[in-house]
Amino acid sequence: MLEWLGNQLTLIYDIVIYILPAVPVTLLITITSFTLAMILGLLVGVMRISRVGIVAKLAGLYINVLRGVPLLVQIFFIYFGLGKILSLDRFTAGVLAVGICYSAYLAEIFRSGIDAISYGQHEAAQALGMTRFQTLRHVILPQSWRIVIPPIANEFIASLKDSSLVSIIGLQEITRAGREYYAQFFVDFQTWLIVGLIYLLMTLTLSRVVKYLERLFAVRGYGSARA
Amino acid sequence: MIIHIKDLVCRFGETAALDGVSLDIAKGEKVVIIGPSGSGKSTLLRCLNALESFQSGEVVIDGIKIDKKQKNIHEIRLEVGMVFQQFNLFPHLDVINNVMLAQRVVRKRSKNEARIKAEELLALVGLKDKMKSFPAELSGGQKQRAAIARALAMDPMIMLFDEVTSALDPEMVGEVLEVMRRLADKGMTMVMATHEIGFAREIADRIVFIENGKIVEEGSPDKILSNPERKRTREFLRKVL
Numbered sequence: 001m002l003e004w005l006g007n008q009l010t011l012i013y014d015i016v017i018y019i020l021p022a023v024p025v026t027l028l029i030t031i032t033s034f035t036l037a038m039i040l041g042l043l044v045g046v047m048r049i050s051r052v053g054i055v056a057k058l059a060g061l062y063i064n065v066l067r068g069v070p071l072l073v074q075i076f077f078i079y080f081g082l083g084k085i086l087s088l089d090r091f092t093a094g095v096l097a098v099g100i101c102y103s104a105y106l107a108e109i110f111r112s113g114i115d116a117i118s119y120g121q122h123e124a125a126q127a128l129g130m131t132r133f134q135t136l137r138h139v140i141l142p143q144s145w146r147i148v149i150p151p152i153a154n155e156f157i158a159s160l161k162d163s164s165l166v167s168i169i170g171l172q173e174i175t176r177a178g179r180e181y182y183a184q185f186f187v188d189f190q191t192w193l194i195v196g197l198i199y200l201l202m203t204l205t206l207s208r209v210v211k212y213l214e215r216l217f218a219v220r221g222y223g224s225a226r227a
Numbered sequence: 228m229i230i231h232i233k234d235l236v237c238r239f240g241e242t243a244a245l246d247g248v249s250l251d252i253a254k255g256e257k258v259v260i261i262g263p264s265g266s267g268k269s270t271l272l273r274c275l276n277a278l279e280s281f282q283s284g285e286v287v288i289d290g291i292k293i294d295k296k297q298k299n300i301h302e303i304r305l306e307v308g309m310v311f312q313q314f315n316l317f318p319h320l321d322v323i324n325n326v327m328l329a330q331r332v333v334r335k336r337s338k339n340e341a342r343i344k345a346e347e348l349l350a351l352v353g354l355k356d357k358m359k360s361f362p363a364e365l366s367g368g369q370k371q372r373a374a375i376a377r378a379l380a381m382d383p384m385i386m387l388f389d390e391v392t393s394a395l396d397p398e399m400v401g402e403v404l405e406v407m408r409r410l411a412d413k414g415m416t417m418v419m420a421t422h423e424i425g426f427a428r429e430i431a432d433r434i435v436f437i438e439n440g441k442i443v444e445e446g447s448p449d450k451i452l453s454n455p456e457r458k459r460t461r462e463f464l465r466k467v468l
Contacts, residue, residue, distance in 0.1 A: 118315075120311060120313050120315040121315060121317065123278055123311070123315065124311065124315035124316075124317070124374075125317075125329070126278065126304065127276055127278060127304060127307075127308070127309040127311075127378075128304070128308075128328075128329035128333060128377070128378070128381060129301055129304040129305050129329060129333040129334075129381060130329060130332060130333055131301065134332050134333070138328055138332055139317055139328075142319050143317075143318065143319050146319065219318065219319050219361055219363075
């Protein structure tokens with residue numbers, strides 16, 4: 001019994017040591033692609049409410065196409081399709097695919113965050129002489145931002161999990177490391193248990209960070225996050 | 228004339244909210260607009276700072292004609308401050324930053340300059356001790372006074388008040404009217420839509436009665452409130468007094 005337990009612990013230690021170097025890769029992919037997604041998403045979200053019809057339509061098309069195609073297919077398309085033409089390396093292709101896909105979800109979140117602010121706020125800002133851009137920048141977005149923190153955090157956590165999909169194009173992140181360990185030592189149960197636990201540990205930590213962020217941006221007596 | 232309105236027509240779809248309104252307002256004049264709800268009081272005020280666009284007629288503010296394509300609306304809005312029924316304070320900023328924001332962004336004043344101006348105006352409206360409060364922590368009357376300070380911070384030549392006491396509890400109406408009285412004493416040009424007939428009688432140089440988008444009758448408070456010529460004016464006053 002003790003010997004079995006000792007063997008198991010050694011095995012688990014082995015797996016963890018094998019997979020740990022892949023953790024920073026997963027984090028790097030997630031953070032880089034999500035930063036890209038935030039920038040693109042804000043841009044497309046604002047375009048979506050543009051008064052110029054064609055701009056709003058283009059943004060709508062962008063969102064619908066990207067939300068309607070599986071991320072895995074987008075990864076294949078960008079790496080094997082576009083990647084050949086533009087000679088993208090695995091990392092760039094993976095980050096682009098996840099970032100662009102998530103920007104569509106974030107665009108809808110930003111748009112709803114902007115829509116949630118009452119029209120009186122726009123009018124008050126404009127009556128003070130602010131341009132539409134100044135109104136958005138100083139009055140609307142700072143309020144929207146507080147509303148969209150929780151749904152954006154959800155997407156961030158989801159993108160961390162979805163970063164496992166880029167293992168398919170050979171990026172050495174957590175899932176890929178798990179597959180390689182299994183391929184070498186044929187230990188399935190323990191390997192995937194550990195891989196799962198590592199993801200779980202990361203997502204739970206992120207949830208804590210989000211709670212902290214909500215408190216950080218809370219305004220006294222205003223919004224859902226009360227200080 | 229600091230405000231010149233001629234044959235103003237403003238339609239929402241088929242209905243004409245304003246149907247040929249002409250009105251001239253002199254610098255420093257206090258004009259109160261009364262009329263039933265839906266008569267076009269708010270629309271008239273909103274046309275004066277281009278929050279509403281209009282189909283025909285003209286509006287000239289201090290010699291600047293409002294361009295129908297709204298090319299020069301920012302110029303106009305610098306001259307015209309507005310206070311709303313629903314306050315519309317910026318809930319994510321404390322009171323002093325509510326008063327400072329547009330000074331910084333639009334007037335491009337330094338932080339220090341904007342702060343001095345804001346403190347001065349908050350003292351004027353009696354909110355010096357609430358500078359660090361957020362709008363959600365204020366009473367209705369305090370919110371509206373902060374909103375007045377915010378509009379004044381842009382140094383407007385004209386102030387528009389759109390039923391600013393209608394959303395207030397009765398005991399808070401007085402403090403807001405008091406601030407407006409102070410402003411009137413300083414010689415501000417004021418155009419007010421209100422249901423406070425008593426206040427109108429006291430403060431107005433002229434009262435304009437408007438109904439169905441048309442000016443029915445205008446004149447001194449004494450004439451309009453005590454000896455109205457038109458039957459419609461009498462009927463309206465009987466209901467509200």
